[in-house]
Structure formats: C-alpha cells, structure tokens
Amino acid sequence: MRTIEVSDSTSGAPSCARKGTQVSEESAVVDYHPMWEELGLDLPTHDALLGAVGQMYGDAFLTQENRPEGMGYLDFVMSEVHGLRVKELHDFRATGGKIVGTFCLYVPEEIVRAAGAWCVGLCAGAEFGYDEVERIMPRNTCALIKSFMGFELTNVCPYIKESDLIVGETTCDGKKKAYELLGEMQNVYVMELPQMKRPQDVAFYRAELDEFRGKVEELTGKSLTAETLKASIKEVNDKRRALQRIAATRAASPAPISGKDALLATQVAFYDDVPRYTQMMNKLADELEQRVADGVGVAPAGAKRILITGTPMALPNWKLHDIIEKSGGIVVGEEMCTGSRYYDALVPEDGETVEAMFDALAEKYMDINCACFTPNQGRMDDIVRMAREYNADGVIDYALNFCATYQAEAFTVEKTLQAAEIPVMKIDTDYSAEDIGQLSTRVEAFLEMI
Amino acid sequence: MRVLGLDIGSRSVDAVWLGDGGVIVDAAVADSGFDPAATARGFVERGGHDVLIATGYGRHSARQAFDCTVVTEIKAYATGAAALFPEAAAVLDIGGQDTKVISLGPGGKVVDFEMNDKCAAGTGKFLEVMARALGYSLEEMAAHATAADRTVAISSMCTVFAESEVTGLVHRGEDRSAIARGLHESIAKRTVSSLKRVGATGPLVFAGGVAKNPAMVRLIRDGFGGEVVVPGESGTDSQIVGAYGAALCALASAMAGL
Numbered sequence: 001m002r003t004i005e006v007s008d009s010t011s012g013a014p015s016c017a018r019k020g021t022q023v024s025e026e027s028a029v030v031d032y033h034p035m036w037e038e039l040g041l042d043l044p045t046h047d048a049l050l051g052a053v054g055q056m057y058g059d060a061f062l063t064q065e066n067r068p069e070g071m072g073y074l075d076f077v078m079s080e081v082h083g084l085r086v087k088e089l090h091d092f093r094a095t096g097g098k099i100v101g102t103f104c105l106y107v108p109e110e111i112v113r114a115a116g117a118w119c120v121g122l123c124a125g126a127e128f129g130y131d132e133v134e135r136i137m138p139r140n141t142c143a144l145i146k147s148f149m150g151f152e153l154t155n156v157c158p159y160i161k162e163s164d165l166i167v168g169e170t171t172c173d174g175k176k177k178a179y180e181l182l183g184e185m186q187n188v189y190v191m192e193l194p195q196m197k198r199p200q201d202v203a204f205y206r207a208e209l210d211e212f213r214g215k216v217e218e219l220t221g222k223s224l225t226a227e228t229l230k231a232s233i234k235e236v237n238d239k240r241r242a243l244q245r246i247a248a249t250r251a252a253s254p255a256p257i258s259g260k261d262a263l264l265a266t267q268v269a270f271y272d273d274v275p276r277y278t279q280m281m282n283k284l285a286d287e288l289e290q291r292v293a294d295g296v297g298v299a300p301a302g303a304k305r306i307l308i309t310g311t312p313m314a315l316p317n318w319k320l321h322d323i324i325e326k327s328g329g330i331v332v333g334e335e336m337c338t339g340s341r342y343y344d345a346l347v348p349e350d351g352e353t354v355e356a357m358f359d360a361l362a363e364k365y366m367d368i369n370c371a372c373f374t375p376n377q378g379r380m381d382d383i384v385r386m387a388r389e390y391n392a393d394g395v396i397d398y399a400l401n402f403c404a405t406y407q408a409e410a411f412t413v414e415k416t417l418q419a420a421e422i423p424v425m426k427i428d429t430d431y432s433a434e435d436i437g438q439l440s441t442r443v444e445a446f447l448e449m450i
Numbered sequence: 451m452r453v454l455g456l457d458i459g460s461r462s463v464d465a466v467w468l469g470d471g472g473v474i475v476d477a478a479v480a481d482s483g484f485d486p487a488a489t490a491r492g493f494v495e496r497g498g499h500d501v502l503i504a505t506g507y508g509r510h511s512a513r514q515a516f517d518c519t520v521v522t523e524i525k526a527y528a529t530g531a532a533a534l535f536p537e538a539a540a541v542l543d544i545g546g547q548d549t550k551v552i553s554l555g556p557g558g559k560v561v562d563f564e565m566n567d568k569c570a571a572g573t574g575k576f577l578e579v580m581a582r583a584l585g586y587s588l589e590e591m592a593a594h595a596t597a598a599d600r601t602v603a604i605s606s607m608c609t610v611f612a613e614s615e616v617t618g619l620v621h622r623g624e625d626r627s628a629i630a631r632g633l634h635e636s637i638a639k640r641t642v643s644s645l646k647r648v649g650a651t652g653p654l655v656f657a658g659g660v661a662k663n664p665a666m667v668r669l670i671r672d673g674f675g676g677e678v679v680v681p682g683e684s685g686t687d688s689q690i691v692g693a694y695g696a697a698l699c700a701l702a703s704a705m706a707g708l
Contacts, residue, residue, distance in 0.1 A: 437507060438548070438565065438566075440510075441507075441522050441523060441524070441565065442563075442565055444522045445522040445523075445524035445525060445560065445563060448521070448522060448524070448525045448560065449524075449525075449559075449560040449561075449562075449563070
C-alpha cells in the first residue's frame with residue numbers, strides 16, 4: 001500500500017512515497033488513469049479540469065516571492081490532489097474503510113473518525129459543468145452549489161466517487177434542493193441544522209448528532225466509543241491548534257505568509273490525512289513563528305492588510321485573494337468557513353462519557369456563526385474583533401451571487417464596520433474570470449483609499 | 451518636470467501633458483480602437499515627458515509595455531476633479547464601459563466609491579447601442595431626448611434586453627424622441643441612486659465622455675439635488691479628467707520622492 005511519508009528533510013519538499021522510495025521521481029511515472037477510470041471518471045474531461053486547476057495554481061501560487069518553505073508540502077499535496085490522496089482513500093476502502101464526504105462545518109469530523117471512517121470535505125470551488133447543472137437546477141443558483149453538482153454531473157470529482165456516504169445539511173435552500181438531486185446519483189444523508197441558537201435548538205442539533213452517529217456506525221459496522229471519540233476530539237483539535245498557530249502569526253507586520261497560502265492551508269485541512277497534516281502544519285507554524293521573530297515577511301511592511309469575511313472559499317477558489325495580493329495588498333485573515341470559523345473554537349477535551357462529549361460537540365458546533373442563523377450578532381462581533389486582532393486596515397465582505405443569507409447579511413456587516421470605523425468594501429461575485437478586471441480596479445481603489 | 455498621464459479606457463485613450471507646476475500644456479483624446487496599446491504608444495512616442503503614468507482599464511498593460519507607474523481610475527478621477535474644482539465633494543464619471551461614483555473628503559481624498567460591476571449597463575456603450583437601435587447619432591439622440599415633450603419608461607438596464615425593448619417600442623410606433631428621453635432618464639435614475647448610496651453631496655463633478663451629453667447633464671442636475679459642475683462647461687474637456695488626475699498623482703509622488 002502506498003502511503004505518504006512525512007520526511008524530516010529541511011528542503012520543505014516532503015518525500016512522499018512507499019517507504020524508502022523518493023517520491024518526486026516516482027510520482028512522475030505514476031499513472032492514475034486506471035484508478036480514475038475504475039472510479040467512473042470521465043477521463044478527457046477530468047484531464048482538462050486538472051490541467052486548468054494546475055495552471056491556475058501555478059499562476060496564483062508559484063509566482064509568489066519569498067514563500068515559506070513549509071508550503072512545499074501543500075504544493076506537493078496540490079500536485080497530487082486527485083492522485084496520491086485519492087489513492088490513499090482508495091486503498092483505505094479496499095481494506096474495508098469507509099469515506100464520508102461533507103460540504104459543511106456543521107458535520108462533525110470527530111464523529112466520523114470515532115466510528116472508524118475518514119472524512120473528506122468535497123470540492124466546490126470551480127466553474128465546471130454548469131451547462132449540465134442548468135438543465136436540472138435554476139441558473140440563479142450560487143456558484144458553490146453549481147460547482148459540486150457540475151463536478152458530479154460531468155464525473156470529474158474522485159472524492160465524490162470515493163465517498164461511501166455524502167452528508168448534506170440544511171444550511172440553505174439551494175443546498176437542500178441540490179442534495180435531493182445529488183441523492184439520485186449518490187448515497188446522500190442530510191442532517192438538519194436549526195436556524196436559531198436557543199437552548200431548544202442546541203438540543204435539537206444534539207439529537208441530530210445522535211442520528212448521525214447511528215448513520216456512520218451503520219456505514220462502518222463499528223461502534224463509536226468514549227475512547228475513540230475522545231481520541232478523535234483530541235486529533236481534530238490538534239489540527240485546529242496547528243491552524244490557530246498559523247493564523248496567529250498573520251497578526252505580525254510584515255505578515256510571514258501570504259493570505260493565499262494561508263487560505264490554501266485551511267482548504268487542504270478538509271481532506272488531507274489528519275495526523276500527517278497536523279504535523280506538517282505545525283512545522284509550517286514553527287517556520288512562521290521564526291519568521292515573525294526575525295521580522296521576515298512576504299509583503300512590504302507598508303502593504304495594506306485586509307481581513308476577508310463572507311462565504312466559504314472551497315478549493316480551488318483563490319480568486320479574491322489572488323486579486324488582492326496581486327494588487328499589492330495582503331490578506332491577514334478569513335472570517336469564513338474556510339478560515340476562523342473552522343479552527344477558532346476547540347471541543348473541550350475533558351469529557352469522559354460519550355454523552356458528555358456529544359454535549360460538548362453540540363455546543364461547539366452550534367457556536368459557529370454562519371449567516372444561515374438568525375440573529376447572527378456573533379459574526380459581527382467576530383469580524384470586528386478579528387479586524388483589530390490582525391491589525392487589518394480594511395475588511396472586504398465577500399459573497400457569492402445568489403447566496404441569499406450572506407448577501408443579505410452584508411448590509412449588517414457594512415453597518416457594523418462603519419460604526420467601528422473600519423473601512424469596508426462589499427464584493428458580490430462568482431467563480432468566473434469575467435469580472436476580474438472590474439474587481440481588480442475596485443480592490444486597488446480600496447487599497448488606495450484606506 | 452513634465453508628466454504624461456494616460457487614461458486607457460475601453461472607448462478612448464486620453465492623454466494629458468503637464469508642464470512645470472502641474473499646468474496642462476496639451477491634451478488629446480483618441481479612439482481606443484482594437485489596439486488601445488498602440489494608440490497609447492503613439493502618445494508616449496511623442497516624447498517630451500520626464501514621467502509617465504497610466505490609469506484606466508488598460509493601465510496594467512501599459513505598466514508592462516512602458517514600465518510606468520499606475521493608479522486606479524477612482525483615485526485619478528478624484529484627484530483630477532478636486533484639482534479642477536477644489537470645493538468638489540463628489541465625482542461622477544460615466545465612461546465607455548463603466549460608471550464610477552466617488553464621495554470625496556478634504557483634499558480630494560476618496561472616502562467611498564461605487565462602480566458598476568461587470569456589465570456595461572447605463573454607460574457610454576449602452577447609449578451608443580441604443581442610438582444605433584433608434585437610428586440616431588449620439589448627438590441627435592441627446593438632442594431629441596432634450597426636446598421630447600414626453601417620455602417612455604424603459605424597464606431594462608441590460609444593454610442587450612434594453613435594445614430588444616427599444617426595438618419593440620419602435621415597431622409599435624412609439625415616438626423615437628420619447629424613447630430617447632426614457633433611455634436617458636433610466637440611466638440618470640440609476641446613477642442618482644448610486645450617488646445616494648455613497649452619500650455624495652454637492653458640488654458634484656460630472657466627468658467622463660457621457661458628461662459631454664447635454665441631455666444626461668440636465669437629467670443628472672435635475673435628479674441629484676445638489677450643485678453639479680461639468681469640466682467641459684468651464685473650459686476643460688470632461689473626458690480628460692482621469693488622465694489629468696493620474697498625471698497629478700505622478701507629479702505628487704515625484705515631488706514627495708525628491
């Protein structure tokens with residue numbers, strides 16, 4: 001079985017392969033087409049997708065100067081995004097392992113892992129297969145939904161194909177209806193998420209977690225126990241702690257890591273092997289902390305510092321970060337599901353019984369401030385607090401078109417930031433490249449203004 | 451020090467040459483054509499400048515081609531408008547493919563701004579397409595809009611849909627002048643609400659190619675409420691405000707660097 005081994009090499013490029021084999025050489029010769037074919041991918045279309053993403057990646061990431069060496073790991077992961085990692089999932093399944101695909105933070109990875117399955121966050125960040133999607137869904141559906149539906153309808157996502165169970169949630173109307181359609185093609189289970197945060201709502205969500213536990217246990221044929229749950233809570237918390245360390249270094253001026261690279265680190269957290277990823281991110285954090293101590297940064301000290309808030313940026317959506325950083329600014333934080341909402345809060349580790357730990361999970365997850373909740377003052381507080389903690393010069397509120405909750409909440413965000421005297425600009429966009437010129441002008445003008 | 455400021459837009463390339471003390475010594479406006487970079491190069495090759503700066507949609511291409519500095523249209527228009535009208539509190543620029551509204555603080559500092567997004571609704575390009583649909587030149591359309599004694603409500607702001615709507619109205623025998631009036635009114639209405647969103651107050655400097663359209667100027671004056679000043683009415687071509695502002699930005703940086 002092939003595994004990715006984390007090396008201690010200081011080059012930053014990990015050696016990843018069968019034990020003792022140098023990966024860089026091997027990966028060049030590995031042909032994953034037979035595996036993709038076995039998964040039912042549409043090979044020519046999939047090749048086209050990988051080519052496009054590879055080009056986007058090179059243009060957005062590899063052109064950056066003075067990147068931390070620790071990013072070498074993420075470069076490698078991305079170069080093998082549909083290769084080695086999918087092979088790991090494939091091999092895990094070959095030994096009876098189960099994969100649970102998710103789209104949302106409210107589906108606890110701790111429960112999945114404690115019942116013996118692996119969790120992968122599914123991609124939804126590229127404009128692909130929209131013509132197929134628009135045959136079965138309205139054109140005015142948000143880019144994120146269209147993206148994952150397009151990936152499945154055109155058979156280009158190996159992660160969906162490797163998922164034994166896809167878990168949806170009721171965070172918005174578009175997703176709810178999309179899961180019905182996805183359920184015609186894949187094994188989909190939908191968890192209900194309340195829309196308010198009263199005690200009865202937390203209790204409701206807590207009951208949903210019990211249901212979900214049963215569903216995953218049924219899938220794996222294994223029981224979640226206090227011991228396995230305690231271990232998985234610790235493991236996932238460790239992952240979050242590593243990301244917290246990285247985030248904390250971004251408060252420094254100059255920032256030791258670009259926003260794009262930090263965003264990528266969070267995006268990869270959703271599908272990489274948990275202990276390996278945690279180890280590599282802690283190494284990256286070591287390097288970043290050293291950079292801060294040495295005053296080393298990726299952008300000039302005077303670069304305008306931007307906090308981004310809004311809708312999640314699923315892989316491979318790097319559009320806004322790329323525009324901001326190519327315009328001379330630097331992104332210092334993300335108040336989003338691919339950002340602080342993912343790693344800021346930990347699950348208390350002192351629970352001893354499954355019941356106590358489920359209570360703790362319910363409380364932690366219901367404390368995430370998604371715009372699907374009403375009211376959502378917690379998010380306003382988070383944005384203002386983060387803008388100050390990360391020494392942001394301004395905030396960009398980012399929403400995908402047709403995302404009713406975030407687009408509507410943008411007005412409250414604007415008002416809140418104005419009251420706090422923090423400059424803010426609102427951007428509504430999608431994954432297409434057609435508005436990049438206009439957005440660049442707006443972003444550059446915002447950077448000039450603040 | 452002599453500065454050349456270029457505003458490379460979708461419909462025109464505008465150039466302003468500043469002499470000592472930031473005085474405009476020459477200015478030119480040319481169609482962007484299919485190769486705006488070549489048009490810009492024509493201006494650059496005239497020579498005689500010590501510093502070059504570009505703004506507008508083609509600024510980044512210019513930076514690569516001429517190794518010059520760049521500034522956004524927002525800052526360029528704000529700076530240019532504030533230099534021409536020191537009391538200005540807001541700027542409206544309706545250009546070939548985009549509309550900008552800017553609210554100004556002291557010294558021409560940008561306080562807030564808004565731009566139309568990716569589509570060309572309500573811009574110069576929109577008016578060109580509608581004039582063609584009505585069989586008018588731009589000047590004729592503006593004149594008819596002003597002279598019209600009544601108006602027809604146009605509901606679409608999308609260039610493509612509005613064109614179909616106009617064609618439909620023409621086929622129904624609707625008066626062309628009234629349609630022209632309705633088209634101008636719909637743009638003015640949208641622009642005024644955009645001005646309100648950024649909290650713009652008078653005096654408002656109305657610049658850009660569409661500021662040369664007397665029907666639009668009149669409707670913006672009527673709708674805005676505050677004082678509206680148009681560079682063209684006091685001797686400066688409304689279309690060169692961006693190039694002028696860019697040149698002033700370059701001058702200011704050069705002075706700060708000395």
